[in-house]
Amino acid sequence: MTRLRRDPRAERAAIQVATIHVAAGARPRYDRTAKGAAKGAALAADGRSRRDPRAERAGQRVPGANRPRFDLSQVVAGPAVRGEMPVVGESRQPAAPKIVVVEDPAFLVAVVPDAAGGRLSGHDRQVLGAARMLAGREGGVVVVSAGPCEGCGPAGADRHVALAEPGADPAARAAVVAAALEALNPRHVLFPESLDGGDLARRVAVRMGAALFDNAEVVAATGLVRPARGRRVEQRAAPGLLATVAADAVPDYGGAPREARAVTVETVPAPASNLLSAERIPADPATVPLALAEFVAAAGNGIHDLDLFRQVVAALHATPGASRVLCDAGLMPRHSQVGASGTVLAATCYVALGISGAPQHLQGIAGCEHVVAVNTDLHAAMIERAGLAIVQDAQAVMAALLGLLEQEAARHAAGDPASGDRTGAAS
């Protein structure tokens, strides 16, 4: 068998990019993607198409990232070995994402998201990412949500089963979900290992009589991994029917949006609830323990008018905190002290008013994602720590902030009384 001789020189000349070439002293540049076309004719004589790893790679590229990322799971089912055309992923043009359709999935991977308030949580998205990984190219991901759920398609769902809201009792929810799962007969079912998701997963597992692989930190078709014995060992198992996925362990689905086609399954009526009553008591930011608070505003030595501070905190719906100096002086209660010797915060956002930021204090806010500091000292440690640092008298800024919030509230009440009533009732 003779093979045609390649003429590399000619091939290269054919793909040289002309526009760049004109620039004096610039390096010659070549369009490697044109290479296939250039040599296509020659290869055709061979009767066998060559793989084009470059194009395959490009096809695997996940859109939307500022650093190239590739979805390697695409290669398994890649038609490069079968078809003429190299893989050209649907996601090739990130500008116009095409909706991916899996018409007839070989199997289903179900995801039961928390979907509180009808929206996927960050954790839910990660679980969908994990499910997408398990489903690969041939499988389909089906979201089974109790109640409506938005945004399943972009998060990686091929199908969506929206069950009727079964009420507050998790036992009823589990019954409904388990029935739906039995009807769908998925290969795998994933839950988020969250408060509600973990609870639901275990109820479903008991109801279905199936084993649960909980708190998976690694999800792959080859196996799931979870920590055990106080993180001394990890356990690996092949993906079974039921599994829960740990938070922040698996990335979101990053590919093109999927169709999330609505599917209905036969449902069972929710069984009677054992709960005599269930009432949600929202956390009151004014009284919630500091360690649990989401949003803390704290006063330090730079604050003299604590009444104003309390008003601002109330208007912001934040939880009040204080530096040690104020607590020592008895101006703020001891339980509001932030810092290593007071409370270590788990808040998302921390507003430091007139706090310079002693090391012990900074230890207390090490876990806060966002920090706003208002302080007169440009060189205070807190200013350096803050995402938004304002070098100004905290007293004056507090007054302005309170004025602004009151202004908004007044404008709102005047302009939209109905809405004002509603929020008034809610708060």
Place this chain on the structure above:
Amino acid sequence: MHSFMPLTTVFPGLVWAMAALALVQTARRAALWRVGSAAPVAWLHGLARLPRRYLVDVHHVVARDPYASRMHAVVAGGLLAASLLTALAILPPLAQSRAYWLLVALAFAVTAVGSVLVGARRYPAKQKRLSAGRFQILPFLLLAYAVGGTLTALLLAVGTGGIALPFTLALAAAGGLGLAFEVRQGPMRHAVAGALHLAAHPRPGRFEGRPDTALQPLDLEAPRLGAEMPADFTWNRLLSYDACVSCGRCEIACPAFAAGQPLNPKRLIQDLVAGLNPAEPPYAGNPYPGGREAEGERGPLARLIGPDARIHPDTLWSCTTCRACVEECPMMIEHVDAVVSLRRYQTLERGALPEKAIGPVTELRQSGDAGGRPLPARTDFAAGLDLPLMADRGQADVLLWLGEGAYDLRYGRTLRALVRLLRQANVDFAVLGPEERDTGDLARRLGDEATFQALARENVATLAKYRFARIVTADPHALHALRNEYPAFGGPYTVVHHTAFLLELIRAGRLTPGRLPDLSVTYHDPCYLARYNGETEAPRAVLDAIGLARVEMARSGKRAMCCGGGGGAPVSDIPGERRIPDLRMAQAAETGAGVVAVACPSCTAMLEGVTDRKAEVRDIAELLLQAVEAGR
């Protein structure tokens, strides 16, 4: 002459009657001490050493207040001399001697002067630290006895007597019998209980020149762990509390009292006394800060600690175990032992630790570190320093005990400095690394003796695997535990504080520091080094060796004030009006020194935590390293 003869007998008879009354009152009191549990006491030795203990050890403490010292010498010396001389006058030859009566009159006159000195402390206005109550009548009783005695003796000496004699004798009798009566539950109890306490002291080592400061191990098999009620204390401890003279020196020294935390050592001891004796007259000194009134039942079997009992739990947990009260107590009372005994019951039997201390103590028990941090992370501070591990070496001259401070970022700097100094001096040293557990100091001071003993046994077993000559540590708390408390668990070690060791290296010429004359420094004595181990000189000698301008704070050496970091006080975190380290830093600021030299991780952490401090807080090892580097 008819009335002359009997009066020379009646007067000595009065003193004998006083003695008899005092004896009866003492016996009534002693019945209460007997409810306490048994304690081994070397009576003969104690009694033999009594004069020395009184004249040397007690006087050493009393003399810190020169006025009180002079007052006591005059009034007590006079009282004893006058009473003894009068009592001897029962012998006819003496009674006949006019010169003898003149001598007696002189002794009584001295007593009278002393009585006036006693009164001057209380009238017109009482000194703040003193207790009122029955102590307020003490000067009058003394004066009556002394003046009555003086006049009687003078009249007998002159031989005129006549109509005045019965009156002067009556005056002396009123005062004298009053004093004797006060032996049971009045001011004069301190004289009898104090003397007996000196003989039967629970820590005789204090008088032998060694710092007998180790807490006594608790038998974990005992039916009741720690002290719940007065009867749970040993009898000689109950006796020691009765020796309290309510002078209030302890409350002046107490850091928790100064910070407005609900602790007053005098009140605490008086509450133990009053708890034992339901008939005790009401307490009349300064209250616990916060002004809580005494409540709850009394009696040998009454619960002492509780929100509704005589002593509030917050009082108990405010103590930093700094021993300042013990150091200042002229009656040699061991307040800290009492506090720890009471804490032991609360912790071991009731699990009633302060809420914030539960976490650290639980972690200590479960993971060998109060912060629950991984033991291998203890050496993280030395990243890049390549610490030699005992496990690899098997032996070394010096075992460097890192302690809990090693986890702290700030204190890691000190330890790095120390390690570099040891390297510089070519010291053959190694650390235990991941094998080192907490010494259990925190658990022990908080009363969790079970955890302490478990940790001590584990550490002793680890140390037994290796050969080393000495343990060097920068943590006085670890030093105290290893040196003084581990011997009871089979671990007798030679333990040296890093300042002493560094001084040794300097003196041996193995470290040649330059001089840092530009720095002005004041040294803050750690309680567990100075008071617990009597080491106050080595750190100062190191500072002097590097030529610093050293100034002393008003309270320094063995009388230094605590930083607030001991005894689990930082984890108990009992609220007060001020913070102890703020007070201490203010004292340091009074000296004008730019650097506060420290020698303890707790002190470093507490003093560094003071906001708006002007002075820098630096460990002696850091200063020495700077000097050594300057010297090159």
Place this chain on the structure above:
Amino acid sequence: MKIAVLLSAGRHPVSGAAVLPRLEAQAIRIAVRLGEAFGVLDGGSAPFGLHAGPDAATVADALGQGLARIEHLVLPEGVDPVPALAEHLAATAPDVILAGRRGQGGGESGIVPYALAAALDRPLIADVVSVAPGDEAGTLRLDQSLGRGALRRVVVRGPVVATVHPDAPASLAYAFGRARRGTIVSLEPTAEPVAGPAIPVEERPYRRRPKIVKGAPAGGSAAERLKAATGESGAAASGRLLVDPAPEEAAREILAYLRRVGVVAPDSTRPNS
């Protein structure tokens, strides 16, 4: 009112020492408080612990943390404890069964309380932070944590199984003297060991894996992830610094920042939680 606390053979997360899992210690505190509310403190009706496994030594800590008695069902290593526990609990019939979220030492999947609730046909209330008698006789009021201090208060009648949330009050201190006085009763279970659903697993030493960092741009560099992880991510990375702005401007900036972060509701609608 009979209260049982399920105890498991835990390991300290750092030292690996055998300890009582923290949540179960917290469950004991809830049990003790509930017992006090019903006036049962000592004696046979006091809250008791229940452990199924080869050795009760590891749960003996519970005796020092508030329980006076532990019933120990002696089971060989690796046997599903649910049948034995279910049988024993059906016989003793406690009104409240408290458990941690995930027992340690066995399968560690947290399924045991659910399986028990199903076997005993009782409702299971997950993630409670407090249990108290309800207003009506025979009812219980349980507060479930929804995280961040939000609660769901449910009222149930009759016997329940409940699991405990970490936000429940911290555990009681360990009292050595109490531990010394407590008793462990060993019992031989009569239930036939039935193999429950299990997954064959392969074990190896734990390997810590990088967490997906919130706020890090997808596909960002390691440096970006580090920034995100150390709290200097997103808006903070820019570290906006305003020196001496007008207070009004500063206030507007702060409000805009807080809205961007999402802790203050956008526009002028008020946040309701």
